[in-house]
Amino acid sequence: MPSSFVFAEPVIKQRNLVEQVADYLTKSIINQHFVPGERLSEVQLARDLGVSRAPVREAARLLESRGLLISKPRKGFFVRALNSVELNDVFDLRLCLERHAMERLVENYSEQARHALEAQVKRLCEAAAGDSETLRIEEDLQFHRLLMELSGNERLLKAFDDLGHELRLCITLITKTHEDPDTIATSHHKLLDALAAGCPRQCREAIDYHIGVARDYVVRGVDELR
Numbered sequence: 403m404p405s406s407f408v409f410a411e412p413v414i415k416q417r418n419l420v421e422q423v424a425d426y427l428t429k430s431i432i433n434q435h436f437v438p439g440e441r442l443s444e445v446q447l448a449r450d451l452g453v454s455r456a457p458v459r460e461a462a463r464l465l466e467s468r469g470l471l472i473s474k475p476r477k478g479f480f481v482r483a484l485n486s487v488e489l490n491d492v493f494d495l496r497l498c499l500e501r502h503a504m505e506r507l508v509e510n511y512s513e514q515a516r517h518a519l520e521a522q523v524k525r526l527c528e529a530a531a532g533d534s535e536t537l538r539i540e541e542d543l544q545f546h547r548l549l550m551e552l553s554g555n556e557r558l559l560k561a562f563d564d565l566g567h568e569l570r571l572c573i574t575l576i577t578k579t580h581e582d583p584d585t586i587a588t589s590h591h592k593l594l595d596a597l598a599a600g601c602p603r604q605c606r607e608a609i610d611y612h613i614g615v616a617r618d619y620v621v622r623g624v625d626e627l628r
Contacts, residue, residue, distance in 0.1 A: 423451060423461035431470055431481055432536050432570055438483035442471070468567035482571060486621045492568050493617035499562050500546060500613060503553040504597070504605040511597050515552045519597075522548055523590045530586045539573050545590060572620055589615075 427447075430436050442462065448455045462479040465471040471479045484492070507515065526541040543566060550559040589612055596608035 419453065419457045420460045420464065423447075423453065423457050424464045426451065427461055427465055428470065428567075428570070429536050431465075432539055432573070436481045438481050440481045441477070442479045442481070444478065465567075470567055470571055484568075484571060489572060489621050490617065492565065492572055493613060493620070496562075496565060496569065497610065497613045497617075499558060499565070500549060500609050501606055503549045503555070503558055503562075504593075504609050505602055506553040506555060506558075507549060508597050508600060508602055508605045510554075511600065516594070516598065518552065519545070519548060519594055523587065523594070526590065527587050539570060542573075542586075543569060549593075 427436070427442075436442065444455045444458050444462070447458045451458070462471055462473075466473055466479065470482055472482050473479050522541070522545045526538070526545055529537045529541040532538070547559070547562060547566070550562045553559075593605075593608050593612060596604040
């Protein structure tokens with residue numbers, strides 16, 4: 403028993419360091435400091451961050467499991483470059499999850515839920531008016547995550563969280579989507595209006611349009627880069 407306590411603290415510290423490096427890499431990818439297809443240098447990253455190569459390698463493996471990086475034998479880790487088929491698959495799954503969340507939520511849409519979603523839209527618009535792309539992406543995803551949470555299905559929420567990392571990678575391909583705060587307010591308030599109307603069909607149409615526009619924009623952008 404005593405030996406387990408001896409090794410517990412270093413393991414926790416190391417894990418925390420790996421998570422910090424992973425957070426740094428995630429933000430760098432979102433901000434396009436590392437672009438799709440770019441190779442990451444473990445040596446350079448370790449030097450820049452002032453750490454050994456071990457936590458950099460572990461962080462890279464973690465991001466590979468999250469779908470942000472890919473590894474190639476004897477070549478290292480590369481920022482994942484999604485093609486149009488993969489992007490369609492990601493958005494197709496997202497649409498399935500969000501349709502179901504809206505259907506569940508509209509059946510029991512409370513004032514508390516409405517206030518929570520309206521507050522998140524306000525935070526999203528404030529983030530969009532700023533100059534932090536990372537914050538805008540996180541607040542946008544938080545709104546949709548809140549839809550999942552309020553639906554009351556924990557498995558649905560977990561599935562969205564698992565998809566969230568790939569969604570971040572998708573959004574890095576959109577540098578100008580919803581760049582106008584008014585556009586963000588309008589697009590998300592339409593979802594709130596559909597929920598307030600209490601109409602399942604209207605909710606489905608609203609989320610289909612909302613996700614569909616983002617999907618078409620991203621896929622078209624990827625095709626234009628070819």
